[in-house]
Amino acid sequence: MKIDRTVVRSLALFDKMADADLDRLLSHATSRRIPQGEAVFEQGQEATSFFLLLHGRLKVTQVTEDGQQIIVRIVHPGDLFGFAKALRRSDYPGTAIAAAESVALSWPTEIWPDFVEQNPRLAVTTMQTIGQRLEEAHTRIREMSTQEVERRVAHVVWRLCQQAGKREPNGIRIDFQISRQDIAEMTGTTLFTVSRILSAWEARGLVEGGRQKLLVRDPEGLSQLAEGAKE
Amino acid sequence: MKIDRTVVRSLALFDKMADADLDRLLSHATSRRIPQGEAVFEQGQEATSFFLLLHGRLKVTQVTEDGQQIIVRIVHPGDLFGFAKALRRSDYPGTAIAAAESVALSWPTEIWPDFVEQNPRLAVTTMQTIGQRLEEAHTRIREMSTQEVERRVAHVVWRLCQQAGKREPNGIRIDFQISRQDIAEMTGTTLFTVSRILSAWEARGLVEGGRQKLLVRDPEGLSQLAEGAKE
DNA sequence: CGTACCCTTGAGGGTAGTCAAGTGGAGTGG
DNA sequence: CCACTCCACTTGACTACCCTCAAGGGTACG
Incomplete structure (x- = not known):
């Protein structure tokens, strides 16, 4: 499936990437529409793809063994999500549900190494993202404690x-x-x-x-x- | 300062590394003894080094503006800590205090890129570590919620x-x-x-x-x- | 021996959780 | 278009977990 590069060009993640590289990246991507209320992936499911949200809004949830649920985070347009494999996990740690009609790009997890290698900026950005995510989690813990x-x-x-x-x-x-x-x-x-x-x-x-x-x-x-x- | 490679050889982090590479890495490292109760670094301080705990035990804490304190995690021997720069932060997000007499290796943050480049395994391991850390944080949030x-x-x-x-x-x-x-x-x-x-x-x-x-x-x-x- | 500091225990109160009942808006089907 | 149903939301009453504050004991250390 051919995806127009102008769709993603505006995202900060790609703004420094050459057109050719971007096209190559997008040639491996597939676009997917997620109706409201539907899941992109479910907790525990094997991680076969990672994603980029283009449009809409997702809730990432986790459930405990005893059925209690929490919302881990909200995914906004432009965010990468579901890159479990980058953290060397084989399954998704949570469920991603569309809170609104959404559109996401997806890549097979196998190409993550290429993905990163072709564009070192991505590696850096991803690290940053995860770092931020970790900080947010700590903030949340601090708040819940105090x-x-x-x-x-x-x-x-x-x-x-x-x-x-x-x-x-x-x-x-x-x-x-x-x-x-x-x-x-x-x-x-x-x-x-x-x-x-x-x-x-x-x-x-x-x-x-x-x-x-x-x-x-x-x-x-x-x-x-x-x-x-x-x- | 010359550091004997046998000291760190047993750590999982380095077990696949060639002697020559390891020596090169260690040539940039300095060893530091931290007496019980003393801080390795403090929250907000500029991140000039990252560390590896060889011996002892550290508590990493954060304080809120209103003086409330929480313990973010415990650092055990063999753990990397204080790699704020890897996450593109310029300062340490928490304070690391020795809960027991401890010994740590430290490297200047500038060599983090080399550190990772010379040993891709390290990049992977670090990613894993941060991923685990994130999961732990989410677990903690889940527990505190439910x-x-x-x-x-x-x-x-x-x-x-x-x-x-x-x-x-x-x-x-x-x-x-x-x-x-x-x-x-x-x-x-x-x-x-x-x-x-x-x-x-x-x-x-x-x-x-x-x-x-x-x-x-x-x-x-x-x-x-x-x-x-x-x- | 004195003095911190850590820990224990008690009493009281408040924040927020649980449970129950009821309201009202949105969407559906007749 | 209206009635019906579902489900999110509201509100009240009650409860309980845990926080706060206060006082006292024990232990390590100078």
Whole structure:
């Protein structure tokens, strides 16, 4: 399948790559449409491909043996994901589900070494990405250890604002369907607590809720909450 | 400073490396003794070196702006640590403190590229290491989200058993000084709760405590607790 | 022997989890 | 177009786990 290089040219990941190299890379790629609610891959499944999200939004989840679920991260357009093999894992550690209609490129894991070799920048970028991911995880651990729920929720919503926010007349819209349950799984709490917190915020004019919708009316106030402002 | 290659030869990291290459690598290294309680590097400090722990035990900690502290991980002999630059960070994200008298090799960060280039195995191993680290972090997040404190403490102690355990007539000794506070900072709880839990375990014959000491008398029982056995 | 520092234990209270019941919006099918 | 159903969400009551604070004991070390 031929993929037009202009589609990916705008991504930071590829912006320094020569057209010829890029074409060669893309010649091995296949494009895939993922309808909302469908999984790109499932936890424990053998890792046969790695991916690049072009459009849409994914939730990466993990479930424990006893059925509890958490959201590991949200994949945004331009992010690499599912590169388990790069970390020498043979299976995917989590499940990637489309939170919105999405489009991703995929490559067979076998070509990962070529992928990296042909473009050393990629190796560096990948390292950085994983490093960032590790830092984020540590931040999350720190927050879960030391901060109370409301502040953690504020932080998550604030980050979603920056990574998936869309300007609207009344504030910033989180640009994909996200439930209270999702937010709970991102912050280590329950959907009830999240609901109560959002209700309280709505009463204060900070946000505006809805079924799987969220509009932040006062980003400034939210950020202050996330930073630990007393009230 | 000349470092004898036999010192590091036994480490998995180097076991496939030719003597000549190893010598070249070691020619750039300096050895450093860290007395108990002293820091190898501090959080926020510019990353000028990366390290390999030869002997002893380190605690890597992070502090939040408001002074709360957590233990990110324990460094065991044979582990690489402080390779911030590999992740394109200019400063160390945490503080590394010697929990016991320790010895580490250090290299200037500038030679990291050479380090990796001369031995591709190292690049792979490092990737793996970081990947593992990321997985551990996610495990920890999952546990903090879904499990209660006692089980988290059981899990941490169980892992310390495996990574820093020393057989003794009555059980397995955690082979370095570790306080209740330390365990609290590893599990996201308080020293009071840890103390209570350990006391309860001691009453059940699971462990034997002491001032900064811990002996696991019933590893089997502990592992069951960590796995979620009801009682 | 004195003095830190680590640990233990108790009492009390608050944050957030659990459970239950009910509301309302979105989508579906008649 | 309307009724029906499903499911996300809300809200209340209750509970409990664990944090906070306070006081005291034990152990290592100078």
